[in-house]
Amino acid sequence: MSVDPAESPPSAVAPAPGRASLAPAGHPPEGRRLLGTLRLLAAFRSHRLVRYLTLLVAGLAIWAVIYRFLLPFSRWLAFDVLRLRETSRLGSAVQFFVYDTPKVLLLLTLIVFFVGIIRTFFTPQTTRRILAGKRESAGNVLAAMLGIVTPFCSCSAVPLFIGFVTAGVPLGVTFSFLIAAPMVNEVALVLLYGLFGWRVAALYVGTGLAVAMLAGWVIGRLKLERYVEAWVYQTPIGETAEAKPGWADRLQAGLGAVKDIVSKVWPYVLAGIAVGAAIHGYVPENFLASAMGEGAWWSVPLAVLIGVPMYSNAAGMIPVVQAFLEKGAALGTVLAFMMAVIALSLPEMMILRKVLKPRLIGVFVGVVAVGILAVGYLFNALDVGSMVKGG
Amino acid sequence: MATNPLQIKILGAGCSNCEKLYETTRKAVQSLGVEAEVTKVTDYPEIMKYGVMQTPALVIAERVVLTGRVPSVADMTSLLATALAESAPGDR
Numbered sequence: 389m390s391v392d393p394a395e396s397p398p399s400a401v402a403p404a405p406g407r408a409s410l411a412p413a414g415h416p417p418e419g420r421r422l423l424g425t426l427r428l429l430a431a432f433r434s435h436r437l438v439r440y441l442t443l444l445v446a447g448l449a450i451w452a453v454i455y456r457f458l459l460p461f462s463r464w465l466a467f468d469v470l471r472l473r474e475t476s477r478l479g480s481a482v483q484f485f486v487y488d489t490p491k492v493l494l495l496l497t498l499i500v501f502f503v504g505i506i507r508t509f510f511t512p513q514t515t516r517r518i519l520a521g522k523r524e525s526a527g528n529v530l531a532a533m534l535g536i537v538t539p540f541c542s543c544s545a546v547p548l549f550i551g552f553v554t555a556g557v558p559l560g561v562t563f564s565f566l567i568a569a570p571m572v573n574e575v576a577l578v579l580l581y582g583l584f585g586w587r588v589a590a591l592y593v594g595t596g597l598a599v600a601m602l603a604g605w606v607i608g609r610l611k612l613e614r615y616v617e618a619w620v621y622q623t624p625i626g627e628t629a630e631a632k633p634g635w636a637d638r639l640q641a642g643l644g645a646v647k648d649i650v651s652k653v654w655p656y657v658l659a660g661i662a663v664g665a666a667i668h669g670y671v672p673e674n675f676l677a678s679a680m681g682e683g684a685w686w687s688v689p690l691a692v693l694i695g696v697p698m699y700s701n702a703a704g705m706i707p708v709v710q711a712f713l714e715k716g717a718a719l720g721t722v723l724a725f726m727m728a729v730i731a732l733s734l735p736e737m738m739i740l741r742k743v744l745k746p747r748l749i750g751v752f753v754g755v756v757a758v759g760i761l762a763v764g765y766l767f768n769a770l771d772v773g774s775m776v777k778g779g
Numbered sequence: 780m781a782t783n784p785l786q787i788k789i790l791g792a793g794c795s796n797c798e799k800l801y802e803t804t805r806k807a808v809q810s811l812g813v814e815a816e817v818t819k820v821t822d823y824p825e826i827m828k829y830g831v832m833q834t835p836a837l838v839i840a841e842r843v844v845l846t847g848r849v850p851s852v853a854d855m856t857s858l859l860a861t862a863l864a865e866s867a868p869g870d871r
Binding site for chain 1: 795823829
């Protein structure tokens with residue numbers, strides 16, 4: 389059965405054999421109805437984009453207005469409404485709390501939104517394509533950076549690992565990615581920036597990336613492929629052909645990320661800022677200085693040793709970091725503790741045990757721990773404690 | 780109507796989000812009132828056959844439609860409706 393080509397331009401859905409599933413041959417009316425539905429769907433999709441864009445512009449405007457008036461509002465509330473004296477400790481603490489909490493949350497919302505959009509461009513499949521067949525060293529650097537923007541959850545570590553190594557991503561490069569992904573991300577960056585200033589945030593991100601690159605490179609040099617469970621390399625990998633997202637989908641992903649992450653993280657932000665304000669007057673300033681200060685050489689290994697089996701995400705560490713820094717612990721020790729908790733943990737080892745033999749897990753933990761130790765000592769030696777905002 | 784129940788698979792090795800996706804899917808299936816068989820796939824080699832690198836993932840009629848996130852019940856319902864329409868185009 390043939391269709392007059394003049395009647396159906398090439399762009400239209402003709403009941404050709406290749407399109408059989410879309411418009412079954414022999415049912416032209418149905419084919420036309422389907423085409424109509426598709427057109428309607430397309431119209432609705434572009435309409436969705438318009439709606440999201442309107443929402444985005446309105447949201448950004450509201451964001452800017454709130455951000456602009458945070459400081460005057462906090463001063464008005466603390467000093468005019470509550471009638472606290474500006475010079476009193478309570479007054480400044482209240483004003484700080486009212487100002488800082490929404491400020492950090494606003495920054496978090498904005499960054500998480502845009503990173504959520506960026507992430508739609510870097511699916512694990514894209515990242516794998518970029519990394520497959522890359523030489524080591526350059527591959528390690530790239531993998532650590534991609535770890536920041538590729539969506540990752542530690543529960544996906546195993547399928548990701550299998551997907552990477554079977555596609556020809558070198559083992560060490562895969563590890564660079566697996567180390568950087570949970571440790572260096574936009575949440576850690578924003579929270580550290582908001583609470584401790586940009587220097588601490590930059591230090592954490594920079595050294596975190598360096599640890600991921602170097603540890604992955606070392607693991608690659610050690611040629612440990614035989615300690616990957618044998619079945620991993622024999623696993624047949626299917627192809628997924630997920631639909632390419634449109635801009636409406638990307639904006640929706642950004643909003644979804646905000647809803648998802650901010651709803652989980654805000655209690656930690658609140659706790660972090662409250663801890664800073666609450667223990668300010670009650671625990672002596674240098675309470676931890678002798679145990680965790682720069683003078684105590686053993687404090688860094690101890691912090692790493694305690695931190696490795698523990699698990700928390702970056703946000704959960706913020707109140708702890710706040711309390712430690714406030715009470716005189718050295719910055720290097722605190723950063724080392726934070727990294728050890730986030731990058732290495734017992735639950736993650738147990739998940740990875742499914743694809744790695746114990747010896748490789750041991751090497752992985754050892755190499756990363758040594759890297760973190762080096763970071764801790766480096767910053768304690770450089771005496772960068774004064775970089776912390778306000779201290 | 781299709782005679783075979785729609786095959787829906789939840790890929791993921793027992794993480795909390797996998798459980799959430801399973802529940803969401805069941806609710807959506809119920810609200811649509813369709814006949815569907817929802818099964819969990821926790822075996823890694825089996826998961827990798829679908830080429831998925833983020834769990835949980837949702838497979839409808841052997842096609843991966845979702846990876847790495849848990850949608851709302853409403854989103855899931857429209858997702859299922861689309862998949863149903865696509866899997867049985869000539870049955871009406």
